[in-house]
Amino acid sequence: MRFLVFWATLCIAFHINAQSSDYVSPNKYRFKYKSQKFKGTRLDITAQLRAIKNQPKFAGIPEEIQIQLNNLFKKAKEQPIPKVYKKNAIRFLDALYSYEEFVEIYDNALYQVVKKLKRDMRRIDFKFEREFTQAKVLLSRTQKEEPDQIQKIDTLKKEVYNNQMKLLSHRWMKDKFDKYKSYEIIENPDSLILEFKKKEAVNVFRMFEENQINKIERYLEDQIIDFYYKKSVPELDIKDLELDYLDKI
Known part of the structure; x- marks a missing residue:
């Protein structure tokens, strides 16, 4: 009987621990874009987005297009609601990688x-x-x-x-x-x-x-x-x- 109680307790503890590993704090953001994973605070992910934006392959973007990208980036980074932040971040990434495709063409x-x-x-x-x-x-x-x-x-x-x-x-x-x-x-x-x-x-x-x-x-x-x-x-x-x-x- 003691063994069964111990085993049940162990299973419950494992289940709780497994749930906590997937848990994302309300102050944390998490989403995936293509093969890239974004997870962390709003500041963490904004830093990731900025690093992507500043990659050499995106240098030389014409001013008119750069203004559009900057506006999308600003709209994303200033959004405190995770769901809306994710939507705005994806819009920014869509526009940025669309420009990358354009450059190649x-x-x-x-x-x-x-x-x-x-x-x-x-x-x-x-x-x-x-x-x-x-x-x-x-x-x-x-x-x-x-x-x-x-x-x-x-x-x-x-x-x-x-x-x-x-x-x-x-x-x-x-x-x-x-x-x-x-x-x-x-x-x-x-x-x-x-x-x-x-x-x-x-x-x-x-x-x-x-x-x-x-x-x-x-x-x-x-x-x-x-x-x-x-x-x-x-x-x-x-x-x-x-x-x-x-x-x-």
């Missing part, structure tokens, strides 16, 4: 655009040089054969100048892109790629949120050409132009 799309433009450079370079020389030949012929056609000559001069600037700008851009050898240019960008990435991040993020991922590469291609063209203009000098494929005129 954005970087890959930009790299594909850089590779494509590099492939196209030689063909486009020849095309632009031919257009410039053809415009120059036409101007020279008109000046000789129709010297009194002032308006026509002025128009042709503008065409020569525009084609010349287009070729120079392209050569400036080609020189930059020739130095982009690998994915390293995306992970450790030069000043131009870095500025472009920051400039377009918000626009591309909107496309990502609107599930227009298939349009991102085309958009980036158009934008990066315009971006590099505008960057090149202040540095161009028509005296620097040399013909690479056609006989000099």
Whole structure:
């Protein structure tokens, strides 16, 4: 009989102890997000969230997106009710990891655009040089054969100048892109790629949120050409132009 009483007491004690090991104090928070477990006081978990937020992979988030993330983080950390805190924390983590997915898509799309433009450079370079020389030949012929056609000559001069600037700008851009050898240019960008990435991040993020991922590469291609063209203009000098494929005129 004593043995049975002892055994019953032991079982009850074990059961109580097992329950206490799963018990979470009202001042404690506990939840799981994907493979990560969060458990502790509100300050403990907030510190975990902050550490995740400050990881290097989340560096460089555009200001507009950073403001949204900061607001979600603030809303979570200031919530004293565990159930609501958990809901707000998960919203913050959803937004943060959604941005991580976006960065991967954005970087890959930009790299594909850089590779494509590099492939196209030689063909486009020849095309632009031919257009410039053809415009120059036409101007020279008109000046000789129709010297009194002032308006026509002025128009042709503008065409020569525009084609010349287009070729120079392209050569400036080609020189930059020739130095982009690998994915390293995306992970450790030069000043131009870095500025472009920051400039377009918000626009591309909107496309990502609107599930227009298939349009991102085309958009980036158009934008990066315009971006590099505008960057090149202040540095161009028509005296620097040399013909690479056609006989000099």
